[in-house]
Amino acid sequence: MTAKGFASLLAVSMCSLAVSGADYTLADNGKPNARIQSNPNPAAPEFMAVTELQEYIRKISGAHVKRTTYPGVFWRSTSDTPETVEILPVTLENGKHLLPDAVKAKLEATDNPDAFYIKSDASGGKFIFIAGKTPQAVLYGTLAFIEDYLGVRWFHAGEEGEYCPKNKTIRLGEIDDFRQPWMAQRTMGAWTKSVLPFDFENFETWLTRSKYNWNINHAYSDKTRLQLDKATCGNKPIGGGGHLTFEQAVPKKLFAAHPEYFPLKKDKRVCEERSQRCLSNPAVQKMVIDYVTRHTAYGGKYSISYHDSTDGWCMCPECVKMGTGDTTGKFSYTTLAHRFSSLVSEAVLKRNPDAKLTYDMYSQFRPFPDIKGFQYDKRMLGVYCPHQRCYVHAFDDPNSDCNKFFHDEFMRWKKLGTKIGFFEYYCSANSPYTPMEYVLAKDMQFFKKMNFTSWHEDCTYPDAQYPLSNWPLYWAAAKLMWNADLDIGRLMDEAYTLYYGAAAEPMKKYQKYRRELWETAPGHALYGGPKRYAYCLTVPGAEKRLLGYLEEAKKLADGDRILLKRIGNDEFFLKKYWIAGAEELKKVSAGQNHIPVAKANGKITIDGVLDEDAWRGASFVTGFKDMKTKEEPIEETRIRVLYDSDNWYVGIEAMTEHAWGKLVANTAERDGNVWQDDSVETFFQPPNTGDSFQLIVNSVGTLWDGKMHQKDQYDSKAEIKTRVLKDRYVIEMRIPVKAMGRDSIGNGEVWKMHFYRNIHNLQPPNNTEGIGLDATPPHEQTRYRSAAVGKNVFMNGNFAEVAPVKENEKKNYTSPEFVKHWSGNSVGIVKGANNRNTVEMKHWMASWMDLTPARDYPQILRGEIAASGKGALDSHISGCVRKPDDKKAFGHEIKLKVIEKGVLSDKMQTFPFEVEIPPYFQGYVYLYSPDAKIDYITGSLSPKK
Structure with a gap:
């Protein structure tokens, strides 16, 4: 929008505004002061243009501005005054003797059929020309005039998607505004169920007003004149082929x-x-x-x-x-x-x-x-379809492993020099109610640089309500395909200001925080990928904070039906996706039998403030129990673990919501009796050693550190900062591994870790509480959890997620449910509290391994299996090497030994392994035993050195 256009918007919103040069009053105190001149034989887009313009002037001001057909001089000579504004939506062809020379020259110079020029002219009267290269361009220019000069917005379909200002006087300043879209084809795939809760015709109207092209239809059958005209206004071309090429031709x-x-x-x-x-x-x-x-x-x-x-x-x-x-x-x-x-x-x-x-x-x-x-x-158009690209990162982000593969592949195709387009899968990325418009804005700048001519979003999922839940994405896309250089932050700020009206202040905070949670959550958002939104509320207090903003907004809405409906939509989607997803994730995480660790991408400043993106994206360690009752503890303890090549980072939030008095922090000297204070103990056991390194820190940052109970044998060199807040104390630590005798932390390594908390300020008589992870005592090393560095290639390797066994497979299982992503024979699940499940196996079990992305170099798979039982445990990996274009189907061609005749006992023990994985390998892992209980399997990959 030009500066004058924005001034015009303010004029409408804030009553009349003094402007430089001539002013163009379309309505004055509810009375018409303009006339819309129309082609007497209008094409469908021209007719829609003049009727839309007439209707929205009326909706804004109450004034009924008449539509007349050319020539307008008759009406001006008999009834209009010199101040009457003549608005002429006109094609270049029909206006060649009417349009100012500059307008004609600009439109003649472009070959873009959607180009338009909005120009005011006060010579010989007062005119506003909305000139288009084609009838379709006339419609687009008129819709832009209604939006950017009259102040209307169509954020999404449905009555609550429209913003229409109310002012009896509409007074505009000079306008000089040429536009053309840089993206020629702008489409969304949609059908009756995928656009719910909207009526499909209403959604198509929104597409037209947003200057999208309706999606290609393979054929028209028995359409009415009105339906054909609407499709024409939607700039809908007839098309065919695609996946149906052979069904049509052969x-x-x-x-x-x-x-x-x-x-x-x-x-x-x-x-x-x-x-x-x-x-x-x-x-x-x-x-x-x-x-x-x-x-x-x-x-x-x-x-x-x-x-x-x-x-x-x-x-x-x-x-x-x-x-x-x-x-x-x-x-x-x-x-x-x-x-x-x-x-x-x-x-x-x-x-x-x-x-x-x-x-x-x-x-x-x-x-x-x-x-x-x-x-x-x-002359051809090539459409690139990036399945499995990640929508958390820009397509050309060199730091995204997912996207770099597709980017490099795409750039090879780009060299062919044909026209190029993109077929997007935002809706296929398990991404309802997610603020992806900021990544989209980065992508659009890249697409413009690459001279894209078409963009399509496959919004065809039924019942997920993507057009409503993700309306900012589709509204922003429509704008960015005309101007990729728009500031997405300013664009969304203006949108939220108008959309939420009186409740804009808390809702802007809500949307800003929602974006922060989404962008810092762990994992990817890609075709068929995980429900990343479920991880957004793992940040302590996030759900409460978001709901608080919504409650504040509802109060400010003050009974406004439309505004309450908009806020209600946000609340509905927050609960349906984010909160419900977090609850489901919490159930699964309760079955956590490992320590989740995340790589610290970027610098971690040890200041007692866990505000870096890496902290926000890390998963919490769950499963703390009261040591006496073995039940949920009174106070909550939130711990996250990060790493880089040289250090472990531990972030602890020790909640004190049930404190009876002040925190006990009597120990100030290094290596004093810190455990007698309110404190947290951290234990590390490096791979393949029996050594255990312990750090105890109280609320004021006093440290005790030692090796195997001996404080003199270990100087951790730890960097520690603490903060005491109203409802918690926070400990942030950096622990170098060099002091533990390790050169570095390597991908694929399996460490052991444990956490224990001492509480001394609860309500008497039981004013103390000892909290251990899994109710494990501080020094019982055999029960410490594993922490695998890198992604676990064994899907659902902690067996927390289960599903009913299929009817025709029940003979193979000893339980009605079994572990998701796994199969077997003579196996069953023994359910534990909080999804801490164990597999009972008397023959075999197997699972496909997640070895993506495929690598062209050998890797080392390091991990361990926790098991007990009788006899032996054997395991191997079976699969094949398949490069991306290999025609051969999968086959069991390569067998890799994992564990051979591991001796089982009644006590649960871990069986470590290290296996070389060939380039482009894919396959299954198999476990065998005549009588075993499997607690978990974990393993991650690192390049072979």
Whole structure:
């Protein structure tokens, strides 16, 4: 928006405002002072433009400004005054003798069909021209005028999504505003259920007002004139192809007579759900070429693509030959697919040079093909589909392992020089009610730099209510695709000011804090990934703080129905996703039988304030018990653990909400009897040693440190700061590992840790409490928990998550439920308190290993299995090496020994292991025993040195 546009908005919002130059009064104290001049034979977008403008002037001021058709001089000569403003929404063609020369020149100079120019002119009267390159551009210009000069906003569909100011006088200053979108195609995938709770027609109207293109429809059937006009206003092109390419061009009904058109699988032609076709068959090629040529003859777009299938490809000798790379001599689906797409597109463009064709970079055919001199025609559009990119980080963030892979792959495709577009999966990333618009803003700047021409968000998930819960994302996207340089912070601040009105102050704090929680939560947000929002409320007091902002906002709403509905939506989604997700996570975390540790990315300042992003993103250690009762303790203890290559960092919040008196802190001298004060004890046991290092710290920072009970054998060199707050005392520590005899902390290492708290200020007569993790005494090393450095490759390795056993598999299990992500024979789950579950195994159990992202170098897997029982415990890993484009299906080709004949006893013990994992390896882990109880399995990877 220009500065004058923003001044105009203020004029509407704050009554009339003095402006420089001429003023243009559209309504004066509720009376009309303008006339809208309309094309007598308007295209659908032109008609919508003038009716929208007329309606919103009325809604704002109460004035009924008339619509008349050209020529306007008749009306001016008979009834209007010299002060009457003539508003002319007009195309370049129809206005070539009306428009100021500067407006004509600007529009003639651009080839962007959506370009418009809003220009006031006081020469010979008072005019506001809304000139568009096309009828569609006239509509977009008029909608921009309604938004940025009359002050209306359409944040989302539905009545509560609209902001419309009320003022009987509308007075504008001079306007000189040329705009054109840098992103040519701006679409969202949607259908009736994915846009709930909105009516689909209302949602389509919102798309039009937000200057999105309606999503491509494969065909119109029995549409009314009104429906066709609405689609035209939505700038909705006819399109076809995509995953349905073969269903349209080579339909399944041909299989009976022509099985040779269909894929060969295991020496048999098949026609299955999502089967591709025999791409090397000349008849198939001709049918696809003919179909696409006929389709594009009508001006429609066509995406030459394939079924969303991993095993539907033809493996006949000719297709294998077609998919064999020129440089490697190896088959790949992507080489096969893009050879076929290139063949079809060349033939279609030869017949119809104006054909609008798209090729996809998707899933198995997303890697760059191994074809010498490969090139698509420059007239084509390539759509890149980044499944598994992370939406916590910008696409071009070099520090994001997830995104760097896709970024590098994309840049190779970009060198082809065709038009390029993006197919996004925000809604596929388990991300309802998440503030992702800030990452989107960074992405849009990158997309503009890369000269993108299309952006599509796959908002097709039913019942998740993404268009409402994530409305800031889609509203911001609409703005950024016209101007990628908008300041997203200022944009959202203005949005929240208008959207929340009288309650804006607490709701801005609410949204700011919600963003902070989201951006510092652990984990990724990607296609099919974890529910990252569940981790946002692990920060102490976060839920209470957010709900407090909402309560304050509801009071300020003062009975305003629309405003209460908006705040109510936030409260509904907060509870449905964040709070419910946190509760579910809490149940699972209660089964924690390890110490979660997170890498400290960035500097940690030891100041007793746990405010770095790394602290906020770290998981809490859970499972503290009263040593006497073995029940939940009176006071809560919150501990998080970080590490870097040289140090452990421990952040402790010792809650004192039930304190009867002051904290006991009588020990001031180093290595005094600190345990007699209110204090916390921390224990470290490095890998493969029996040594235990202990630190005890009280609320004023006094330290006792020792090795195996002996204070003289260990000087920790620890850096410690404490703070005493109203409801807690905080301890922040940096503990170098060099003093423990270690050179560094390595990825894949498994340490042992333990925590114990001494409380001395509770209500008499039981004024003391000893709290141990798992009710473990301070020096019982055999019961210390493991802390694996790096990601645990064994999914649900603590067995906290369980699911019902399928009916047809019950014969293999001894319990009605079993561990998620695991299977087995003669196995069952023994449920423990707080999801501390154990597996009873009398034969075997197995699980697929999470070895992503795949690496092109060997890695070392270090970990341990905690088990008890009789006889022996054996374990191995079985799988294969598969590079990204390898055509072979998974196979058990490589066997890696993990544990061989580990001797079990009645006492739970740990069995450490170290295994070399080859590059690009994938596979399962297997455990075997005739009689064992498995407590957990953990392991993480590090590069082989």
